[in-house]
Amino acid sequence: MPYAERSPQVALFVTCLVDMFRPEIGFASISLLQQAGCSVEVPERQTCCGQPAFNSGDRSSTRDIARQTIEAFDGYEFVVGPSGSCIGMLHHYPELFETDDPWHARALDLKARAFEITSFLVDVLQFRGVQSDFNGQISYHDSCAGLRELGIKTQPRALLSQVAGLQLNEMDESETCCGFGGTFCVKYPDISNRMVENKTANTAATGAGTLVGGDLGCLLNMAGKLKRQGHDIQTRHVVEILAGQNSLAAIGEAQARQPATAASPYDLAKQL
Amino acid sequence: MQITSPAFKQNARIALQDASLQKALGNLKAGFPVKRAQALERLPEFDALRDEARDLKNHILENLDLYLEQFESKVQQQGGHVHWCRSSDDACKTILDICKQVDARTVTKGKSMVSEEINLNEYLEKNGVTPVETDLGEYILQLRGDHPSHIIAPAIHLNLEDVSEAFHQHHHRPKSDDPAVLMREAREVLREQFVAADVGITGANFLVAETGSTLIVTNEGNGDLTQTLPKTHIVVTSIEKVVPTLEDMTLFLRLLARSATGQEFTVYNTLSSGPRREDDPDGPENFHVVLVDNGRSDMLGGDFQDMLRCIRCSACMNHCPVYGAVGGHSYGWVYPGPMGSVLTPQMVGIDQAALLPNASTFCGKCESVCPVRIPLPKLMRHWRDREFEQYLSPKAVRYGIGGWAFLAKRPALYRWLSLGANLALRLLGGKKGRIHRLPLGAGWTDGRDMPAPSGKTFMQQWQAQQKTQQKMQQEHSL
Numbered sequence: 001m002p003y004a005e006r007s008p009q010v011a012l013f014v015t016c017l018v019d020m021f022r023p024e025i026g027f028a029s030i031s032l033l034q035q036a037g038c039s040v041e042v043p044e045r046q047t048c049c050g051q052p053a054f055n056s057g058d059r060s061s062t063r064d065i066a067r068q069t070i071e072a073f074d075g076y077e078f079v080v081g082p083s084g085s086c087i088g089m090l091h092h093y094p095e096l097f098e099t100d101d102p103w104h105a106r107a108l109d110l111k112a113r114a115f116e117i118t119s120f121l122v123d124v125l126q127f128r129g130v131q132s133d134f135n136g137q138i139s140y141h142d143s144c145a146g147l148r149e150l151g152i153k154t155q156p157r158a159l160l161s162q163v164a165g166l167q168l169n170e171m172d173e174s175e176t177c178c179g180f181g182g183t184f185c186v187k188y189p190d191i192s193n194r195m196v197e198n199k200t201a202n203t204a205a206t207g208a209g210t211l212v213g214g215d216l217g218c219l220l221n222m223a224g225k226l227k228r229q230g231h232d233i234q235t236r237h238v239v240e241i242l243a244g245q246n247s248l249a250a251i252g253e254a255q256a257r258q259p260a261t262a263a264s265p266y267d268l269a270k271q272l
Numbered sequence: 273m274q275i276t277s278p279a280f281k282q283n284a285r286i287a288l289q290d291a292s293l294q295k296a297l298g299n300l301k302a303g304f305p306v307k308r309a310q311a312l313e314r315l316p317e318f319d320a321l322r323d324e325a326r327d328l329k330n331h332i333l334e335n336l337d338l339y340l341e342q343f344e345s346k347v348q349q350q351g352g353h354v355h356w357c358r359s360s361d362d363a364c365k366t367i368l369d370i371c372k373q374v375d376a377r378t379v380t381k382g383k384s385m386v387s388e389e390i391n392l393n394e395y396l397e398k399n400g401v402t403p404v405e406t407d408l409g410e411y412i413l414q415l416r417g418d419h420p421s422h423i424i425a426p427a428i429h430l431n432l433e434d435v436s437e438a439f440h441q442h443h444h445r446p447k448s449d450d451p452a453v454l455m456r457e458a459r460e461v462l463r464e465q466f467v468a469a470d471v472g473i474t475g476a477n478f479l480v481a482e483t484g485s486t487l488i489v490t491n492e493g494n495g496d497l498t499q500t501l502p503k504t505h506i507v508v509t510s511i512e513k514v515v516p517t518l519e520d521m522t523l524f525l526r527l528l529a530r531s532a533t534g535q536e537f538t539v540y541n542t543l544s545s546g547p548r549r550e551d552d553p554d555g556p557e558n559f560h561v562v563l564v565d566n567g568r569s570d571m572l573g574g575d576f577q578d579m580l581r582c583i584r585c586s587a588c589m590n591h592c593p594v595y596g597a598v599g600g601h602s603y604g605w606v607y608p609g610p611m612g613s614v615l616t617p618q619m620v621g622i623d624q625a626a627l628l629p630n631a632s633t634f635c636g637k638c639e640s641v642c643p644v645r646i647p648l649p650k651l652m653r654h655w656r657d658r659e660f661e662q663y664l665s666p667k668a669v670r671y672g673i674g675g676w677a678f679l680a681k682r683p684a685l686y687r688w689l690s691l692g693a694n695l696a697l698r699l700l701g702g703k704k705g706r707i708h709r710l711p712l713g714a715g716w717t718d719g720r721d722m723p724a725p726s727g728k729t730f731m732q733q734w735q736a737q738q739k740t741q742q743k744m745q746q747e748h749s750l
Contacts, residue, residue: 021697021725023734027733042731053676054653056656056665057656058670065677144633144634148635148636179593179633184630188284189714189715190281190719191631192633196720198593223721224706227721227723228719228720249705252721252723253706254703255705
C-alpha cells in the first residue's frame with residue numbers, strides 16, 4: 001500500500017536554527033507533510049543534532065547529544081526535518097559508537113528512519129500534490145550537506161516544478177558552498193565572507209527575485225549578505241514556497257511586509 | 273621551507289586583499305575544473321574506475337612491504353640502487369652523498385613535491401651543490417625565491433607580469449609580455465643547464481613493482497631531459513607510490529590527468545628502469561631511487577591510512593572554495609588545500625597545523641572529485657578530534673561547544689533559555705528584522721547582517737497552538 005494511503009506517522013525534527021530563527025519553516029513543514037497524508041508530531045525532548053560538537057572534535061559531547069536525540073525520536077515511523085545538514089548529522093550517528101555498543105544499533109535504526117523533507121516527500125512518499133502558487137522567478141542554492149551526504153538535488157526541483165507560476169533560473173555554481181559551514185563562518189569570517197560574496201553575485205546574475213534553499217544555516221548567511229549589499233532579492237526556505245507561505249516577510253526582512261493583522265517581531269517582543 | 277601554518281588566518285586575510293593573487297586564482301577556477309568536467313563527459317566509466325583505483329590502492333597499502341621489496345629487488349637486478357630513508361634528513365643526506373660521489377656541482381631537477389617536503393634545494397645549496405629547477409613553473413619560483421602554491425601548477429598564484437619581471441631581472445634580456453617569447457627564453461637558458469648538469473633529480477608519480485620502473489608524467493618534457501642527459505639520475509619519491517604492475521599503473525594514469533588538468537593523458541609519460549644498458553642510445557650511468565617515509569608508515573593501519581591513496585592530482589584544491597579564495601601559500605607549508613589539511617598535521621604536528629583541518633566548511637566537494645575516493649572531510653574531522661583531545665582547541669571553542677552541549681542534553685533548560693535568547697535577538701533586530709552589529713558576533717556581522725528571529729521560537733508557538741486546540745476540543749466536548 002502506498003505510504004500516503006495509510007497516514008505515515010512522522011516526527012518533525014524542527015532543528016535548533018529553525019526553532020530559534022525561522023519558526024515559519026517548521027509550520028510550513030507540518031503543513032506540507034499533512035498535505036502528503038502524514039500524521040505529524042513534534043517530540044518535545046528534541047534540541048540540537050550535535051553537529052557543532054561533532055565538527056569541533058568533541059566526540060564525547062556529540063555522543064551524549066546523539067543518545068538524547070535518539071531517545072527523543074524513539075518509536076516514530078519516520079523522522080523528517082527541513083535541513084539536509086541536520087538530517088545528515090543523524091546519519092553520522094552510527095559512526096560515533098562501537099559496533100557492539102547497543103547505541104550503535106539504535107543509531108542505525110534512527111538513520112534508516114531519518115529523512116530530509118524534500119527527499120522524504122519525493123523519494124519515500126512519491127508526493128506530487130503541491131498546491132501552492134508563486135508568481136515570479138527564483139534561483140536555487142544546493143546546500144552542501146544535503147547535496148553530497150544525502151543526494152538531494154532533483155527532489156526540491158521536482159516539487160518546485162509543481163508550483164504554479166514559478167520559474168527557476170539556475171545560477172552558476174549552484175553546488176558551490178556559500179561559506180556558512182556552521183562554526184566556520186565565525187572561525188574564519190574573512191574567508192566565509194568571500195565565499196558568500198561569490199554566492200550573492202551568482203544569485204544576482206540570474207535576475208531572480210527570490211533565492212531559495214533547503215537549509216536555514218546557508219539561508220541566514222546568504223540573506224544576511226544580500227541585505228548588507230543592499231540587494232532587493234528575497235531569501236526563503238523551499239518548504240515555505242511549497243506550502244504557499246509567500247506573503248510572510250522573507251528571511252532577514254522587516255515584518256512590516258506581513259498582512260496588517262500579524263504583529264511585527266518588535267511588537268511580539270514587547271508582548272513577551 | 274619555513275612553516276607558516278600557525279599564521280593561517282593572517283595569511284588568508286592578506287591573500288584575500290591581494291588583487292594580483294585573486295586574479296590568478298580566478299584563472300584557476302575558470303580553468304582546471306571546467307576541463308575536468310569536459311574530460312569526464314567523454315569517459316562514462318569514470319566512477320567505476322575510481323572504485324577500482326580505491327580498492328587497488330587499499331590492497332597495495334595492506335601489502336606495502338611486499339610490493340616495495342619486490343620493487344627494490346627489481347631495481348637492483350637492473351643495476352640500480354634503492355635507499356630507504358626514514359626522515360627528511362636521511363633523504364637529504366643520502367642525495368647529497370650520491371652527488372658527492374660523482375663530484376656534482378650542479379643538478380637539474382624535474383618537479384617533485386617530495387623534494388619540497390624534505391627541503392632538498394636548501395640543503396644542497398648549503399652543501400655546495402646548485403640545484404636548478406627545470407619545470408617552467410618551478411623555474412619561475414626559483415628565480416623569485418618563492419615556493420609552490422599548488423602541487424601540479426606550482427606558480428598558479430602568479431600572473432604574466434610577475435613572470436615577465438622575474439625573467440627580465442635574471443636573464444638580463446629585453447622585457448617581454450609575450451608568453452611565447454618568455455617560453456623560448458626559458459628554454460634557451462635551461463638547455464645549457466641540462467647539458468651542464470652532473471646529476472638529474474626527478475620525482476616519481478608511480479613505482480612499478482613487477483618491472484622495477486619509476487614513472488614520471490610531465491607536459492613539458494623537462495623531466496626526460498633531466499633524467500637522460502646527466503650521468504647520474506636520482507629519483508626521490510615516497511613509499512606509497514608503488515603499484516604492482518604496469519597495467520595497474522595505467523588504471524591510475526587514466527584517472528590522474530583527467531582529474532588534474534582535464535587532459536585525457538599527460539603529454540610525456542616516461543618510465544625509467546635502471547641505468548643505461550650497453551646498447552642504449554642514451555640514459556644515465558647511475559640510477560638511484562631514494563624512498564622517503566617521513567611519517568607515512570605511521571599512517572598505515574590508523575585513522576589516516578586512506579590519505580596514502582592520494583595520487584597528487586590536485587583535483588581537491590582545484591575545486592575547494594577555501595583554496596580558491598586564499599590560495600596555496602596561506603596554508604603555510606608544502607601541501608595546500610584539502611589534501612594538505614590532512615597531510616600537513618601528520619608531517620609537522622597538529623600543534624603547528626591545527627588551523628588547516630579547521631579551515632573547511634565540510635562542503636564535501638573535495639571528496640566528490642577525488643579520483644581515489646579519499647574521505648577528506650572525515651580525515652579533517654579526525655584531526656579536529658585529536659586537537660580537541662589534546663586541549664589544543666581555542667578556549668572560546670571548547671567552552672562554547674561545552675556550554676552548548678550541556679544545554680542540548682537538557683531539553684527543559686534548553687527550551688527555557690532559548691526563549692530568552694530568541695527575545696534578545698528579536699530586540700536587537702528591531703523593526704528591520706536584522707542585526708547590523710551583533711555583540712560577540714562581530715565575525716558574522718562585519719561582513720553581513722544577521723537575520724533576527726522572525727517571531728517567538730517554534731516550540732513556544734507550537735505548544736501555544738496545541739494548548740488552544742486542546743482547550744477548544746474540551747469546550748466542544750462539554
